[in-house]
């Protein structure tokens with residue numbers, strides 16, 4: 001299934017790109033049409049097509065002009081087919097090849113030259129005319145340039161997509177080597193490799209902040225900074241977009257379609273930016289999807305694709321904006337006329353919609369009103385796609401819209417399939433003091449959770465069942481819950497608050513029905529390392545547990561695990577008591593828990609009970625392996641280097657916590673990549689995007 005999906009995604013990509021490369025075609029018919037249109041055809045009240053398609057003046061002049069370009073018979077008949085298509089499709093005429101041939105035959109003896117026509121160029125043309133060579137050359141150059149510009153827009157869009165293809169191919173190759181030959185990868189630890197990773201791969205772009213958003217104006221304008229590797233990829237993309245958006249315009253005079261060189265340039269910019277904007281739409285939808293096969297192929301997280309989703313969207317909106325501004329300027333004197341056309345109106349809708357989407361995606365709205373942001377974003381995306389559809393449906397470039405809809409439809413269909421496949425789940429849900437809850441979900445068991453996986457949970461309640469929230473899932477420590485999905489959650493302001501209220505009303509525990517969309521997420525191969533250090537903060541413990549429970553249950557090889565958990569309250573420890581008992585019983589894992597709340601000391605009794613309980617369950621050995629430190633925070637910047645330097649063999653550091661903890665750990669590990677007794681790798685999970 002996954003292979004088929006991957007092939008479909010790649011075909012979609014390459015089909016878009018190849019269409020772009022093939023797009024450039026010489027339209028002789030438009031060159032000739034432009035030349036004959038220079039004359040007064042005396043159309044009166046008839047429409048553009050009525051006046052031309054069956055005209056004994058226009059049609060023979062057009063055919064003669066085509067013949068004078070010395071086209072092969074095949075090419076000539078292709079051009080005539082274009083005339084027929086345009087007449088019938090846009091002019092609602094009933095023209096056939098036979099009719100055109102007949103008109104030509106009847107009038108072929110009537111041709112006059114420009115000299116015979118005379119110097120009064122505004123006089124009506126009453127006989128078919130032969131175009132002078134100079135005009136034909138000028139028309140050839142003008143129209144060729146125009147269509148070349150259109151094709152170049154699409155080709156440049158394709159080149160930009162091929163940049164992404166290149167990036168993904170490298171990522172897929174690295175992922176493949178990691179999976180197929182992990183030892184090769186784990187041995188890559190020379191000083192040059194370490195330096196390279198310290199400079200380009202592991203750190204945050206500006207050294208520290210990655211999970212912590214950087215912002216200004218009281219964080220109204222804020223964003224999470226990508227890692228340096230992500231930034232380099234984005235930088236390459238932006239550079240290409242900038243360069244390819246700016247080069248090769250080459251306006252010239254005389255030009256049959258755009259006599260003013262300035263307007264000509266603006267028109268080329270308008271078309272280039274419009275087309276390049278369209279080419280960026282499919283990757284935006286692909287990167288935003290939950291079921292993005294590239295996630296699976298590259299091993300990159302949704303979070304990473306989200307970074308690219310945002311940057312590609314910014315570029316697309318910028319191009320669309322430029323396109324709209326340029327066209328508005330070009331048509332400044334005919335704006336009310338242009339609004340009569342459907343393509344124009346929907347183009348305006350599409351541009352406004354995508355600009356609003358960009359505005360409503362700012363960090364502060366996403367973080368404060370996530371559900372509103374999401375629903376509004378999806379509704380606007382629907383509008384945008386409809387707008388784009390009607391904007392370009394009669395012009396071409398629909399391959400980009402078909403790809404977009406296919407990608408989106410695929411994601412939605414797979415989501416639905418996953419919900420059905422998982423069945424209606426029954427969750428035993430319990431709330432603990434200090435806003436922590438735990439769900440033990442019985443579901444169809446047609447698939448299994450893996451380390452690092454998360455699922456989207458829909459709570460089946462009359463209002464809000466459509467909301468789906470991501471939660472990390474892990475294996476249960478208790479045999480009676482074998483195969484069930486375990487979730488630990490903290491109460492926030494939205495759906496989780498409603499769950500908490502329901503649970504409190506029900507006395508702390510309740511069975512609720514849920515739908516599950518999953519599993520998603522990349523599984524980091526930490527099980528292959530000799531030492532794995534987990535640094536978890538708050539509810540990030542679920543991520544650490546998902547790996548440790550798996551490693552201890554499956555005993556991959558002789559490993560040493562260190563589990564460092566920083567949390568505020570004793571109640572969190574109570575919530576995960578079963579899991580920590582399980583860890584404490586193993587002889588592989590050192591557990592160090594920091595209860596940071598100032599009142600942690602005052603709850604000494606329960607805490608020491610708990611601690612004792614946990615210790616009692618293990619061997620004597622487990623006592624020394626398990627510690628709870630109250631009322632203080634760990635000094636991660638000192639502890640991590642110590643753990644790394646004392647580790648045996650290769651070391652993985654897996655971090656999941658609040659932004660400050662993640663960023664501190666990232667920087668510390670980056671600084672210490674070379675201080676272990678083997679390769680050191682950093683892995684991070686973040687509970688936000």
Ligand SMILES: Cc1cc2nc3c(=O)[nH]c(=O)nc-3n(C[C@H](O)[C@H](O)[C@H](O)COP(=O)(O)OP(=O)(O)OC[C@H]3O[C@@H](n4cnc5c(N)ncnc54)[C@H](O)[C@@H]3O)c2cc1C
Nearest residue numbers: 367370469470471472489490492493494495496542687688
């Ligand atoms: C991959 C991943 C794994 C996660 N695992 C866990 C976990 O194991 N335990 C846990 O307690 N939390 C986890 N979270 C966070 C959890 O999804 C949010 O806390 C939860 O959705 C909040 O719901 P709410 O309606 O109460 O939030 P609100 O109070 O409305 O929002 C709080 C914050 O949660 C985030 N959020 C809200 N809804 C969504 C959504 N549908 N999708 C993504 N983010 C959302 C927003 O960033 C928002 O700022 C995880 C998040 C991600 C991305």
